[in-house]
Amino acid sequence: MKRLLVIVFSIVFINTYAQNTIKGTVLDNTTQAAIPFATIYLPELETGTTTNDKGEFSLDLKKGVFKVVVSYIGFQSQSITVTVPSEETLTILLSESAMEMEEVIISTPFHKLQSENVMKVEQKKLKELKASGAVTLAEGITSIAGVESISTGNSIGKPVIRGLSSNRVLVYTQGVRLENQQYGDEHGLGINDAGIESVEVIKGPASLLYGSDALGGVLYLNPERFAQENESSADASVNYFTNTKGYSTNAGYKSSSNGFKFLFRGSLTEHSDYDTKNYRVTNTRYREQDFKAGLGYQNSHFKTEFRYNLNNSKLGLPEEIGVQSTAKTPLLPYQNIDNHIFSSKSTLFFEDSSLDVTLGYIYNNRKEFEEHHDHDDHDDHDHDHDHDHDHDDHDEDDDHDDHDEHEILEAALNMKLKTFSYDVKYNLPTLGKFETIIGVQGMNQVNTNYGEEVLIPNATTNDFGVLATSHIHFETLDVQLGARYDYRSIAIENNSDNTFNSFNGALGVKTDIFNKVTARLNLATGFRAPNLSELASDGSHHGTNRYEIGNMNLSNEQNFQVDLALEYKNKHIELFANGFYNIVNDYIFLNPNGELINDDPVFLYEQENATLYGGEFGLHFHPHPIHWLHLESSFETVTGQQDNDEYLPLIPANSLTNTFRVEFNSENIKNINAFVKLRSTFAQNNVNAFETTSDAYNLLSVGVGGTFKLFNNDTNVSISATNLLDTTYVHHLSRLKPDGILNMGRNINIGVNYTL
Structure with a gap:
């Protein structure tokens, strides 16, 4: 037997x-x-x-x-x-x-090419974003139509997708949701671009796939791939930025053999205060250190990988135009942020199905150091309110002496956020025309205060969601549909517990309505449970100079969006038109009540129904006989209003981007590319009652690059210039806009990448 x-x-x-x-x-x-x-x-x-x-x-x-x-x-x-x-x-x-080679979309569950996808997903390689001369990842993603960034100088940027931001946009990295107290105006993306291979953007409610906080869309960051079997490689790069006299370096190595694979990458970035045509913006300097590592194993029926990312950032918080310096050590006030991301992704393959298990743990420690008011002010912090001062740059020893003193100070704000997340999906056997996935997702999050300031209380948040989605292949069309239920509980220390739940669904259709014309129609609901700050904040936010009071009676934000995407493509030209109409019930916003606490105006959290609508339209012309020529143009627009006809705050201005670029190879240099880009931003006059309007402006950028052999190894050199004409302007989504502080002036970026 x-x-x-x-x-x-x-x-x-x-x-x-x-x-x-x-x-x-x-x-x-x-x-x-x-x-x-x-x-x-x-x-x-x-x-x-x-x-x-x-x-x-x-x-x-x-x-x-x-x-x-x-x-x-x-x-x-x-x-x-x-x-x-x-x-x-x-x-x-x-x-x-004539168009670029397609990649597999990772952020949607069925992992298809975009041409096969029912949802419209934008995907960009990181090298494309960096080629435009962007200083940071948050700035780089703004080259994607429909995506903007709320910025505080160069170091802090928050993604905005079709007018929605903060906790309405979910960020994924290493396959897990990024939780780093992103509710705050001065809490940036917190991810370094080193070791990021590509960026995907879902524009619209993605709660079916990701649960709460994906009401406005998803920014999905794909890490670099492991080396192919029995291969290894190493590379190093350095970028220098003339405007900030800053640099960004990174180096990495990866190898794979006998089913095992590993990689690691380290980077260091430092920038001085950024320069405008008239002055440097005091305390926009910052320093960032980043380390990423990965270990994987794979055989015929099982694959697994473990990744880790440590990011430490010291970010100056600009307040006024003061000392003019090219020092790189932040002045008071500044943030010191440690972010640890652990992720594990495993797949077990059966004969005709598979099981995916993704686990994540994120430890975020945010410290903020401030001026002690009972101390005598140092000369370094005597702010000059007149912007027309001497523009001579100088390094000051006092800056470094001050920093040494700061290091012995206790952090005024010291918050630790610990988040454990899980995502389990079962890919059922294909039944005829049906591909189906069922799954559960959840999160446990603990927020703890250790500093003298408590902006939001200690609390524990638990999420749980269950979902099912199918992709159905018919002869002339593809259909994707699904449903989901979510439950969230928030237990606040010394306060009542809050619970929220929501059912959501999505239906999408893709078909060719004419020869070479593809249409995608998606209908989806989404939701967002109020975050801890909106429910229970009670304190002064010094970065925004306001006293915020939470509202324990807030209910879910719930939305319904209609998204129509049309695309025409042949050998020479691609035309696209993406329109959306987004109804958001119980939209949460801040409203001043006219009172002052500690000389700061008091803002209360309130709710009102709102509507956002707009879209992206453009073309890509690549004449078939002239393979090296590309002409690209895109226009993006969004309007947001409450039901009382007041405009929503922080809505991006309309913009038009025109790009002329060439790509070709020569005998000794390959991947030669050059571009000229003109981005025209229109005036923003549709503003909230507590915002000011913004003027129109034009920014010209140029760049050139190519790859050649040096010691028999590929060496890529690129030079790009942003704001080439040194235009003075203020971006509508700049947090420094109320003080009339200008955005960055002309910047030349010189980059070198060497591959072994």
């Missing part, structure tokens, strides 16, 4: 996990010529290969059904489904395309 069981088990094991070889050839659809070095990638397994010089490839896979994505520069990416084992030799035909 025992012998029989061993035989039966062996047969099952061999049939389930034995390796099977699939073979194929990749050909040009027009000429039938072989395409060498095309990429063959399996997104579920995160592995792949390339074709040989005859366009041939082979892969060893276990028994099952897999999605295979085939791509090559200058051709439209192709996605096919392969059933293993198979005796058939695959023939994959790629059609020429």
